[in-house]
Amino acid sequence: MRPRDPAQPNTEDGRKVTVASTPIQGILFDKDGTLVDYDKTWAPLNRQVAALAAQGDPDLAARLLEIGGYDVEADRVVGGSLLAASHTQEIAAAWIEAGAKHELAALTRAMDEIFAAGAQHAVPVTDVADLFRRLRSRGLALGVATSDGEAAARATLARLGVETDDLFVAGYDSGFGGKPKPGMVEGFCRAMGLPAGAVAVVGDNLHDLEMAHAAGCAAAIGVLSGTATADELAHRASAVIASIAELEALLDRWPVPA
Template sequence: MPGSDMPYPVKGPQRGSEIRAVLFDKDGTLFSYHETWGPILREAAAMAAEGDEGLVPRLLEAVGYNAATGRIGAGTVFAAGETVELATLWNKLGVKREVRRLVEDLDSLFAREAPRRSHPVTDLQVLFSTLRQRGLRLGLATNDGEASAFATIARFGLAEHLEFHCGYDSGYGAKPLPGMVNAFCAAVGVGPEAVAVVGDNSHDLDMGRAAGAGLLVGVLTGTSARGDLAPLADAVIDSIADLPMLLDERG
C-alpha cells in the first residue's frame, strides 16, 4: 500500500482472494514489444502498400509508429488492437486489398515473423517453472492471432507451462472484452477473483477489470509508461521477472 515499505505497492487489498492463476499478455509482457514488433510492422506496411512507397509512412503513422524513435505509441491500434481493426484502418487509408484478404495476409505474416523475432524479457522457462512450483495455473491471452500465439509458444517451449492460450480470433472476443479471462477461468477451474491479469497495455487491464480479476498488474516492457498504467493497475512492475516478488509482498 502507498507509504509502506513494499517495493511494489498493491492497491485495494480487498480486491480479491488468494491468487491461484495468472493470465499473461504476450507482446510487451512476455516479449519486448519494440524489439519484436517494430520490424514486423514495417514489413506489414510495405506488404499492404504493394509497392506504393508513399503510402507506407501514412500506414505506419496511422497505427502509432513513430519513425523518428522506432517506437509504437501506447494505446494505439498496433499496440492494443487486433488484425481486423488494423486491416480496416489501412483499407480506409488506401490499401487496395479488401479487408478480409488483408486480415488473412497480415495474420499469416505475423504467425511467420512473430515467433522468429520475439525477444523474451526474461528467462521464461525459469519464471514459469517458479510460478508453477507455487501451484499457480498459467495462461496466455493476446490480441495477436491464435496461430501466431501457438507458434511462439512452440518456439520457446512454453506449452508444458501454459494450460491455456488464445488470440483475438479464438472465439472469446478481443481485448478489452472479458471473454479471454472468462475462458481461462473455465479452462483451469478458478473464479476470476483468483486470477492475476498481467499486461503492458490499458486493454489488458481493462479486460481484467471487466472480468472481475483479483489482481491487475502492469509491466513496463511494452508500449506504456508507468503513468499510463498506474491509474488502471493494482500494481506496476518493471517486468514479469518481478512478479514473484510482487506476489510475495501481496501475501
C-alpha cells in the same frame, strides 16, 4: 496474493474500483510487450505488414504506420495505439479505410501469416519457460491471452520453449472476443475452474488492465516492457513492475503497501 487495500486502482473518472480479495490462483499473461520485447520483436514485423498493405508504396506504408501509432521521431509505437493494442482485423480495417487496396479478410489473413512466421524471431523479456515452471511450482494456473492470432501465439510460445500442455492460450481469433472485453479471462477461468476473483492479469497495455477490470479479476498488473508508460498504466493497475522478471518478487510481497 491479494490486491492492495487501500489505494485500489481508479476508473477513468476517478472512482475507486472494488476488486475481489480471494488469494490468486491463476495468472493470465498478455504476450507482446509482456512475454516478449515489443520493439525488438515487432518493429520489423510492423514495417513488413505496412509494406504489404501499401503494395510497395513507401509513402502509403509510412502513412499506415503513422495511423497504427508509430512515432517516427521517437522510433517507437505509442501505447494504446492500433499497433500496440488492437488485433489484426482491426488494424487491417483501419488501413483499408486509409487507402490500402485490399479486401479485409485477405489482408487480415496475409498479416496473420507474417505475424506467425515472425514468431521465430521473438525476443523474450526473460527466460519465460523457466519463469512459468517456477510459477507452476507455486500451484498457479497459467494462461496467455493476446491480440495476436492463436497460431502466432503458439508459435511464439514454442520459440520460447514454453510447455503448453496445461497452458490456456487464446488469440483474438480463438472465439473469446478481443480485448478489453472480458471474454479471454472468462475462457481462462472456465478452462482452469477458477473464479475471476482468483485471477491476476499481467500486461503492458491499458487494454490488458481494462480486460482484467471488466472480468472482475483480483489484480491487474502492468509491465513496462511494452509500449505504455508507468503514468499511462498507473491509474488502472494494481501494481506496475519493470517486467515479468520482477513478478515473483511482487508475488512474494503482495499485497503491495499503499
